Amino acid sequence: MKKTTLTNLILSGSLFFSAMLPTQHVQAQQNKASQWPRGITYEIFVQSFADSNGDGIGDIKGMTTKLDYLKDLGVEAVWLMPMNPSPSYHKYDVTDYYGIHPDYGTMADFKEFINQAHKRNIKVVMDMVLNHSSNKHPWFIDAAKNENSPYRDYFVWTHKNDPQTQKEGKTTGADSFNTQHWHKVNGSDYLYYGYFYSGMPDLNFDSPKLREEVFKIGRFWFTEVGVDGFRLDAARHIFPDERPQDNHNWWVYFRNEMKKANKDVYLVGEVWAPSDIVAPYLKGLPALFNFEMSWDIAKAVNGGRGDSLAIKHARITNFYKSVNPDFVDATILSNHDQDRIMSTLKNDMNKAKMAASLLLTLPGSPYLYYGEEIGMKGKKPDEQIREPFLWDAKGKDKSRTTWMKPVNTTDETVASVAAQKKDKNSIYNHYKALIAVRNGSKALTYGSIEPVQMEDKSISAFVRNHEEESLLVLHNLSAKELTVSLPANLTSYAKAIYKGKGSQQKGASVVLPAYSSVVLKK
The missing domain is CATH 2.60.40.1180 (Golgi alpha-mannosidase II)
Incomplete structure (x- = not known):
């Protein structure tokens, strides 16, 4: 069970218009005022972004060929959804924390991607899934079949007769609808804890051995591979909800260790909650996603009422600054876990452009979910908010992925990048113009x-x-x-x-x- 507090460990441990011309865009890049992590970050689901070898699955080499597209758009960093080997299409259940999924390419491919990104002054942030592993991970397979396994303590166990296993039947956060958190192992009287579902057993951060393994993983990606930061999945659930202080303290501890490997380490956390619950995490995770403002922007645009947005954002900003004056407000309209903003706004192009205008002029360091800039559509289930990106018309698109048949974003419903570049009134050119204005303004970037x-x-x-x-x-x-x-x-x-x-x-x-x-x- 998770019992030990981390407090003692931490104390001892360490002039642009909406139809901007290309020459104006070049000038905007030369006069850039923003500097990452205060600049624009672009979230990529590798599987759906760009295919280089014709197998229908997005890959690292495909992404590498699109770096100039991202540079031209005004992006200063990419956040890559999980890259590690995994049995699932989404790869949030990791089976090897030191590897690259073979569908995506090799470690050499990834290092070359980072090298090419850095040549374009684009930072690389990778998704790091530390709350849980896959139940197909060798650690868990061995731990489940052998109570004396050296990896037994890497996971959380309790006996089937433990009264706490009866305390089920409720969700504990907006990021999961799962109500059954204790799961059976065939042939055993013990249950293991998995917050999201049985295929994702939670790691036991009360274990010193597990903590050191996690530090080793982090150091590997920073020092051996060269990534610039981590997006930390499920950062609120490292310890159970009744131990929030241990959650807060853990990330301080983790950040201190990672700074030893990379003094400029960037960590952005997923804490899916209102600002009062998010704020205490800012000491360990100085960048956190502002889910609250994403909900409020969508509500304001759909309702046609904008008078309270700035008031709300000012309140959140001032509150966060009181906790950490150097916090990075990672603002979003949507991400891979939410209905796409275009669909949330009932496929109204004018409203989608307005949402972009708000995101790019309000405070924060905006994250764009791939395809937002071309108005991709999508509603849950999750696969349908992670559909293939449209680079060109179907017959001409050599990079389009085909791993799934899209339901929402098709050639009939969304114009490709190639088509939108030729249309001065497209949502793509709207995004590009506003990004250039923001990147050239210190007031919009830092103000x-x-x-x-x-x-x-x-x-x-x-x-x-x-x-x-x-x-x-x-x-x-x-x-x-x-x-x-x-x-x-x-x-x-x-x-x-x-x-x-x-x-x-x-x-x-x-x-x-x-x-x-x-x-x-x-």
């Missing part, structure tokens, strides 16, 4: 946020400040044109560095067409 209240509740208005740069951002979340009268103290914001199609400023008034935005500078 504070000051909410501005407007008479019309459809308007989301806020000021972003950093050093000498001050920007006024206005978004119209409604389906009708609105004229906004600037308060007297904001009339000095008169130069547009970004404006949506049809937007215009006339003295102290700004005309905002439906679902459009303006960024004004003093």
